[in-house]
Amino acid sequence: xxxxxxxxxxxxxxxxxxxxxxxxxxxxxxxxxxxxxxxxxxxxxxxxxxxxxxxxxxxxxxxxxxxxxxxxxxxxxxxxxxxxxxxxxxxxxxxxxxxxxxxxxxxxxxxxxxxxxxxxxxxxxxxxxxxxxxxxxxxxxxxxxxxxxxxxxxxxxxxxxxxxxxxxxxxxxxxxxxxxxxxxxxxxxxxxxxxxxxxxxxxxxxxxxxxxxxxxxxxxxxxxxxxxxxxxxxxxxxxxxxxxxxxxxxxxxxxxxxxxxxxxxxxxxxxxxxxxxxxxxxxxxxxxxxxxxxxxxxxxxxxxxxxxxxxxxxxxxxxxxxxxxxxxxxxxxxxxxxxxxxxxxxxxxxxxxxxxxxxxxxxxxxxxxxxxxxxxxxxxxxxxxxxxxxxxxxxxxxxxxxxxxxxxxxxxxxxxxxxxxxxxxxxxxxxxxxxxxxxxxxxxxxxxxxxxxxxxxxxxxxxxxxxxxxxxxxxxxxxxxxxxxxxxxxxxxxxxxxxxxxxxxxxxxxxxxxxxxxxxxxxxxxxxxxxxxxxxxxxxxxxxxxxxxxxxxxxxxxxxxxxxxxxxxxxxxxxxxxxxxxxxxxxxxxxxxxxxxxxxxxxxxxxxxxxxxxxxxxxxxxxxxxxxxxxxxxxxxxxxxxxxxxxxxxxxxxxxxxxxxxxxxxxxxxxxxxxxxxxxxxxxxxxxxxxxxxxxxxxxxxxxxxxxxxxxxxxxxxxxxxxxxxxxxxxxxxxxxxxxxxxxxxxxxxxxxxxxxxxxxxxxxxxxxxxxxxxxxxxxxxxxxxxxxxxxxxxxxxxxxxxxxxxxxxxxxxxxxxxxxxxxxxxxxxxxxxxxxxxxxxxxxxxxxxxxxxxxxxxxxxxxxxxxxxxxxxxxxxxxxxxxxxxxxxxxxxxxxxxxxxxxxxxx
DNA sequence: TTCTCGCCGTAC
DNA sequence: GACGTACGGCGAGAAT
Numbered sequence: 017x018x019x020x021x022x023x024x025x026x027x028x029x030x031x032x033x034x035x036x037x038x039x040x041x042x043x044x045x046x047x048x049x050x051x052x053x054x055x056x057x058x059x060x061x062x063x064x065x066x067x068x069x070x071x072x073x074x075x076x077x078x079x080x081x082x083x084x085x086x087x088x089x090x091x092x093x094x095x096x097x098x099x100x101x102x103x104x105x106x107x108x109x110x111x112x113x114x115x116x117x118x119x120x121x122x123x124x125x126x127x128x129x130x131x132x133x134x135x136x137x138x139x140x141x142x143x144x145x146x147x148x149x150x151x152x153x154x155x156x157x158x159x160x161x162x163x164x165x166x167x168x169x170x171x172x173x174x175x176x177x178x179x180x181x182x183x184x185x186x187x188x189x190x191x192x193x194x195x196x197x198x199x200x201x202x203x204x205x206x207x208x209x210x211x212x213x214x215x216x217x218x219x220x221x222x223x224x225x226x227x228x229x230x231x232x233x234x235x236x237x238x239x240x241x242x243x244x245x246x247x248x249x250x251x252x253x254x255x256x257x258x259x260x261x262x263x264x265x266x267x268x269x270x271x272x273x274x275x276x277x278x279x280x281x282x283x284x285x286x287x288x289x290x291x292x293x294x295x296x297x298x299x300x301x302x303x304x305x306x307x308x309x310x311x312x313x314x315x316x317x318x319x320x321x322x323x324x325x326x327x328x329x330x331x332x333x334x335x336x337x338x339x340x341x342x343x344x345x346x347x348x349x350x351x352x353x354x355x356x357x358x359x360x361x362x363x364x365x366x367x368x369x370x371x372x373x374x375x376x377x378x379x380x381x382x383x384x385x386x387x388x389x390x391x392x393x394x395x396x397x398x399x400x401x402x403x404x405x406x407x408x409x410x411x412x413x414x415x416x417x418x419x420x421x422x423x424x425x426x427x428x429x430x431x432x433x434x435x436x437x438x439x440x441x442x443x444x445x446x447x448x449x450x451x452x453x454x455x456x457x458x459x460x461x462x463x464x465x466x467x468x469x470x471x472x473x474x475x476x477x478x479x480x481x482x483x484x485x486x487x488x489x490x491x492x493x494x495x496x497x498x499x500x501x502x503x504x505x506x507x508x509x510x511x512x513x514x515x516x517x518x519x520x521x522x523x524x525x526x527x528x529x530x531x532x533x534x535x536x537x538x539x540x541x542x543x544x545x546x547x548x549x550x551x552x553x554x555x556x557x558x559x560x561x562x563x564x565x566x567x568x569x570x571x572x573x574x575x576x577x578x579x580x581x582x583x584x585x586x587x588x589x590x591x592x593x594x595x596x597x598x599x600x601x602x603x604x605x606x607x608x609x610x611x612x613x614x615x616x617x618x619x620x621x622x623x624x625x626x627x628x629x630x631x632x633x634x635x636x637x638x639x640x641x642x643x644x645x646x647x648x649x650x651x652x653x654x655x656x657x658x659x660x661x662x663x664x665x666x667x668x669x670x671x672x673x674x675x676x677x678x679x680x681x682x683x684x685x686x687x688x689x690x691x692x693x694x695x696x697x698x699x700x701x702x703x704x705x706x707x708x709x710x711x712x713x714x715x716x717x718x719x720x721x722x723x724x725x726x727x728x729x730x731x732x733x734x735x736x737x738x739x740x741x742x743x744x745x746x747x748x749x750x751x752x753x754x755x756x757x758x759x760x761x762x763x764x765x766x767x768x769x770x771x772x773x774x775x776x777x778x779x780x781x782x783x784x785x786x787x788x789x790x791x792x793x794x795x796x797x798x799x800x801x802x803x804x805x806x807x808x809x810x811x812x813x814x815x816x817x818x819x820x821x822x823x824x825x826x827x828x829x830x831x832x833x834x835x836x837x838x839x840x841x842x843x844x845x846x847x848x849x850x851x852x853x854x855x856x857x858x859x860x861x862x863x864x865x866x867x868x869x870x871x872x873x874x875x876x877x878x879x880x881x882x883x884x885x886x887x888x889x890x891x892x893x894x895x896x897x898x899x900x901x902x903x904x905x906x907x908x909x910x911x912x913x914x915x916x917x918x919x920x921x922x923x924x
Numbered sequence: 925t926t927c928t929c930g931c932c933g934t935a936c
Numbered sequence: 937g938a939c940g941t942a943c944g945g946c947g948a949g950a951a952t
Contacts (some may be wrong), residue, residue, distance in 0.1 A: 173952095476926075577946055579931055598931070606932065633934060634945055660941055664936085671943045674935035682934085704934090762939040771938075830937065841940040845936090849941095877936045877941090 021292035023141050023277060024065060024074040025134045027151035028122075029439040031058050032078070032111070034152040034170060036104045046298040051103040055110050055297055061169045062120065065150055066282070067465040072148075073280035076115050077123045077136060084127055085468045086264055093264060094203050110297060117290045119283035121275070122719035128271050131156060135267035140277060155200075157184065158191035158267060174678050176198050179710045185217050187370050193226040196262035205261045205300070208254040215241060226262055230255065300822055302449070305460055326495035329379045331392050337401050338369065338377055342749055345371045348410040349502035352496050353482045355382070359422035359537070360645050364394075365483040366490070367401065368498040373506065374496035378487075385484045394427075404427050412437035413505045415454045415497070418657070421534040434530055438501055439507040443658035444522040445515075450822040452658040458500045461507045466500055467493045517816025525853050526657065526814065532860040532872075533655045533665075539871045540650030541672065542883070545641045547688040552637040555629045555681075560647070562626040567599050569619045578624050579605045592617055632676065638686045643670050655875070663817050663849035666875060677924075689920035691883050698870075698889065700896050700914040701879035704729055705851065706761050706844045712906040713814065713843060716793025723908040730754040736790040737783060756787055760794065763837030763843055798840055805839035814904070848878060853902035856880065859896055868892050880918065889916055 035057025044191045045051050062076065086093045091110045105895055115122050125133050131153070138147045148193040149156055157180045160166055165378045166175040180188045197216035199207020211219075218241040229236075229251065236248040240888070251258070286704055293300045329335050343347050349370045354362035365382030381394045402509045404410050406429060413436040414420055421431040441842045442461075449460075458464045472489040473480045482490065512519050567573050570589065577711055580602070586592045587603045595612055607627075610620040643651045657668045667673045675689070676682025690695045702708075711719040720731040734745040734753035745753075752773055759769050770780035788795035805811050810820045819842040823835040856875060859882075863870060869885035880900065884892045893914055902914045917923045 072947090425938065575947075577945090580947075600930070602931090604931085628935080631945075635934075635943090656942095664939060666942050668943060671935085674933090674943065676934060678934085762941095764939045767938045769939090810947060833938085834940095837940065845941060848936095879936085 019194070020145065021073075022069060022072040023137065023280070024072045024076065024146045025154060026076040027130050027134060027149065027156065028058065028111075028115075029079040029130045030153040031061055031170070032108070035061070036101075036107070046296070050105055050279045050297075052110075052297045052299070054107040055114065056106055056299060057170075058111050059114050059118075059299075059302075060116065061150075062118065064169055065167075066118075066120075067459075069148065071647055073121075073277055074282055075123050075133075075275075075280045076120050077133045078112075079126050079129045080126045082126065084129055085268070086129070090260055090264055092204050110293065110654050114290065114293050117286045117293055119285045121280045121282065123273075123275065125271060125273065128268060130541065131788060132268040132271050133273070135159055135269040136271040136273060137277065137280075139269040140273075141912060143419075153194060155191070155265065156267070156646045157188055158195075160188040161385065172768055186220050190220050190225055192262060192413075193220055193229075195265035196226055196258055197229075197828070199257075199261055199263075201915045203264070204711050205256040206254070207261050208251055208258050210243075210250045211247075211254075215243070215247065216365060219247075230258075244533050294729040304446075304449070304822070323374060324496070324605070326492050326499070326776045327373045327377050328491035328495075329377050330389060330487075332392060332396065335379055336400065340370055342369060342401075342404055343410070346746060347413060347505075349413045349498045349505065350405075350420075351377075351414060351494065351497040351501060352423055353378075353380075353490070354423050354867075355481045355483050359419055359654070360426075360648070362426065363421055363483075364398070366494060367397065368494040370495075370498040370502040373503045374499060376499040376502075378491045378494040380487055380490065380494075382483050383485070383487060383490065385486060389487060397428065398427055405429050406432050408432040413438065413501060415439050415457075415501045415504070416658075418530050418534050418537075418655075421531060422538060425431050425534070425538060431531075434527060436505055436509065437527065438504040438508060439658050440522060440526045440530075441505070441512055443571060444518050444526060444817070445508065445631060445709055446656075446820055447661045447663065447818070448822065454497065454500055454504070457504050462500065462503055463827065464500065464503075466496055469493075474817045486732055498713070517812065521813075521815055521817045521850070525817075525850060528857045529657065529853050532856050533657065535860065536856075536872045537652055538657060539644065539873050540648050541873045541881075542650050542653040542690050542692055543640055543644065544688045544690050545644060548641050550768050551684055552633055555633045555637060559626060559629055559633070562622050566619060566622045566626065568581075569622065577624060577630060582623060586613070587680050590619065591619070592620075619648070628679065629681065631898065632681060632685065635658070636676065640670055640685075640688075653874075661838075662817055662845040663813065663819075663853075665849070665853075665875060667875075672874050675876075675920075683921050686921035686924075687919045693917060694886055695869075695883050696886055696889050696897065696916045696918065698882040698884045698893055698914070698916045699879060700882075700893075700900055700912050701876075702848070702852065702900065703913050705878050705910070705912040707757055708906060708908055708910065709814070709844045709847045709851075710761065710794065710797070711908055713847070714791075714793045714797030715907065716791045716797070719794065720908055726911075730757060733757055733787070735787045740905045748875060752783065756783055760798075761789070763798075763840035773840060801839055801843065802836050805836070811839045811842050813843050813850050815847065815850040817846050817850060821845060828853070847904075850882070851904045852878060852900075853920055855900040858899040858903060862899060866895075881923070884916070 032054060036054035065331045091137045112122060123133055128691065135164055138149065141147045141163070143163055148167050149159060149164060150167045150169045150172055152168050156166055157175065160175060160177055160180050162177065175183065177188060180191070184191065186194060189715050191859065194216050195205070196836055197204045197208050197211050197219065198213060201373045218239065219229050223232050223235065226322050233248050233251060235243050236251065243633065291303060293305050293882065294306065329338060351368045352364045353366040354364050356362040362663050363382065366377040366378055366380035370376040379397055380391050381397045383391060403842040405424060410433045412433050415435045415437065416439045417431065417434050424431050438457065439452045442449065444455050455466050455468055458466045472485055503829040512522055563576060566576055570585045570716045574585055582605050583603045584604065587594050591876055592613060595609045596604040598604045609622065610624050613620040613626060639649060645652055653672045654669050656668065659666045676685055691696065708723055711723055717734065724730055730750050730753045731742050731745050733756060735742040737753060737756065738749050742914065755769065755772050759772065766777050766784055769784065773780065803813060805821055805824045809822070809824060810818045812818050821835045821839055823831045824839060826832040826835065852875065856872065859872060868888050870882050870888060872880060873883050874881035880896065882892065882896065893916065901910045904910060
């Protein structure tokens with residue numbers, strides 16, 4: 017604890033109301049119906065404050081029950097306030113309990129309001145130490161001075177003296193006068209009748225405080241204020257009310273308190289109590305966090321926090337000492353700082369390292385703000401590091417090293433020797449956790465609050481790039497990244513090592529995939545700007561026509577892209593019956609609804625066509641060309657390896673995994689994914705991989721037989737379910753069987769199937785019953801999976817990847833059922849993901865070892881896309897199919913379909 | 925002007 | 937309400 021850590025005073029009552037109203041839309045409740053929104057809001061705000069001011073004394077202040085001195089002063093004070101809603105009242109006790117368990121001092125003083133307690137404590141702190149008042153109440157601005165700042169933790173805004181002047185147009189000293197003139201409807205402070213915000217401000221700016229205004233009443237009529245003539249009389253009439261309002265609005269700063277600031281030190285949290293309270297409220301992520309960090313906090317409390325030694329290295333001798341140290345180390349953590357998040361454009365401007373926990377260095381070489389100190393040169397730093405970074409035997413750990421590998425490649429450095437990646441360690445340990453970024457992991461596993469990038473770089477339009485950040489700030493931030501990475505590694509490696517299956521997924525699949533993905537990303541996909549541009553223009557023409565048609569039918573113009581406006585036109589003006597509603601109760605205009613309405617009305621068809629084309633244009637034909645890299649002429653997606661809970665990759669900027677294929681106009685976009693001169697696009701995809709996995713996992717004889725015989729699986733299913741010979745299966749029967757097959761993979765219910773097939777629920781249930789009768793192994797597998805999930809709390813893929821299902825035993829039926837559906841789907845989707853990842857590693861190794869003129873350019877869940885020199889097409893194609901088929905040993909063959917052509921569409 | 929949320933639609 | 941996993945564009949309303 018230092019003397020300069022600010023005293024933090026939290027206006028609990030103001031947050032209580034604000035959180036309640038902010039969260040009321042969502043109507044959060046736990047499964048026993050207890051409302052929890054305000055609890056969550058208030059507690060998350062306190063957690064943020066704790067993180068922001070870890071060493072500060074703190075008080076969380078609430079209004080006392082019963083009358084206050086203001087009520088004695090003015091009987092009508094706050095008389096207009098409606099009684100506290102029951103849903104809020106019932107949340108107060110839990111909030112108090114949680115605050116106590118968090119170890120935070122909680123204050124309630126009879127006869128006064130929270131504001132007054134806060135004002136008094138702020139006054140007591142005086143100039144001794146800075147005070148931060150956390151509140152959502154603007155009235156508190158009167159407390160602001162050189163030592164006191166206001167923070168609204170819900171909106172993350174701060175207000176100091178200058179901030180008050182900016183926001184209100186007057187200094188803090190005049191805030192009470194301002195409130196007295198204006199009055200306050202909510203608190204029933206009368207103010208001066210007829211004076212609102214504008215007039216109050218003008219008066220204060222022209223004449224000074226309330227007393228001055230009343231002394232200079234004669235000057236009022238000549239002021240250039242609207243209604244100045246009658247204003248003096250209004251003021252005169254309300255003189256008493258104004259004086260009373262002034263008293264009411266004044267925060268009392270001399271309340272007698274039984275505690276002193278020195279006593280406002282947070283205690284260690286009672287984690288057991290917290291766990292029970294969070295569990296009761298069903299705050300899942302906080303429960304998880306507590307459970308995950310138990311080990312960490314235990315360790316922490318038993319020994320003092322390690323002091324950190326972070327240095328900025330600008331001296332050649334010191335730098336080379338570090339390099340020697342890195343070379344001699346068994347393992348080191350490192351991180352690059354760069355100019356951009358775009359890995360193709362980013363330049364490295366500094367590198368940080370850590371060898372021992374708590375100690376780290378940042379070596380800048382590209383910071384170029386005004387008056388930046390002298391730094392070592394890029395050549396000297398990267399030149400000395402290159403041998404280490406490229407040495408496969410020199411073990412390194414990082415957080416999301418794919419990014420570092422990509423940017424180092426921009427400097428001609430090929431990163432090797434990736435011993436561990438903490439992001440992937442965290443992901444494999446618990447893929448259900450929502451984020452695996454370093455800040456989150458540091459808090460979760462180390463109990464450390466890290467410096468956030470936004471803290472030092474700002475945010476929004478005025479965000480600085482890293483090379484513009486002063487070394488005083490950049491150094492500790494960058495060094496901390498390396499230090500935290502190393503410490504995370506020390507924490508996560510043993511956890512992973514203790515789980516054989518998880519460790520294998522991590523070692524054999526995720527880690528080796530990193531350099532493979534890096535290469536695919538950097539290879540990029542060649543797309544034709546011309547073709548997409550032409551398509552955009554043509555679509556624009558068609559959209560214009562459709563728009564005109566829509567206006568004619570609707571009898572007026574409206575925004576076709578607005579579901580709200582469209583809903584009004586369709587269901588109010590045209591009086592078309594509402595088929596379905598959105599979860600929020602608005603009439604749905606979703607595709608399936610419009611398709612149905614299109615039978616009977618002309619407008620829905622036009623809207624459907626419009627939407628389809630507008631989507632293609634904005635998301636694809638307009639957007640993709642913007643993402644072409646200037647130098648390579650290609651688009652370079654980012655594959656995310658720690659996002660999808662099932663183990664799949666995801667892709668963004670651009671997302672290459674949802675390029676259209678189902679419509680002709682959509683396929684035109686695939687035609688724009690072309691091969692370079694002399695090359696062809698090769699696309700290889702697994703056929704029915706998830707159903708094959710289901711056959712393998714369930715060991716169902718019928719399903720296995722069908723796949724072994726190479727049958728058309730949907731036709732075979734139809735033959736079984738509908739009791740006809742395979743050759744007699746009608747198109748409709750096959751279509752229905754296909755829907756059943758997909759539905760099974762997704763854990764679909766009879767209701768879902770009925771909706772999909774537009775049949776009755778009973779009929780759908782009959783299909784499902786028949787299916788399970790014909791494929792009893794599948795039924796057994798599904799039952800077993802649900803049971804196992806409920807018992808263990810997770811499900812596994814064939815390769816041992818785990819997916820945690822915290823809600824599998826939820827009392828809330830809807831949530832539990834959702835978890836059960838995930839339990840059914842995840843082993844199949846996840847095993848498929850494991851398999852194609854294995855295949856990618858194998859194909860990559862083949863491309864490197866045998867060096868054909870070919871490269872992988874895309875992965876789309878069950879498909880690999882390569883760009884291959886024409887002369888080597890057949891050879892590469894054969895090998896890719898072979899390697900993909902051999903990526904897993906199942907009870908049935910893994911069939912791979914393959915095609916090639918001048919573009920992605922032709923390759924299908 | 926910028927941010928967040930809901931809705932919708934694309935892929936596998 | 938009711939079918940799993942993603943990403944992303946747009947409108948609308950809130951915050952600024």
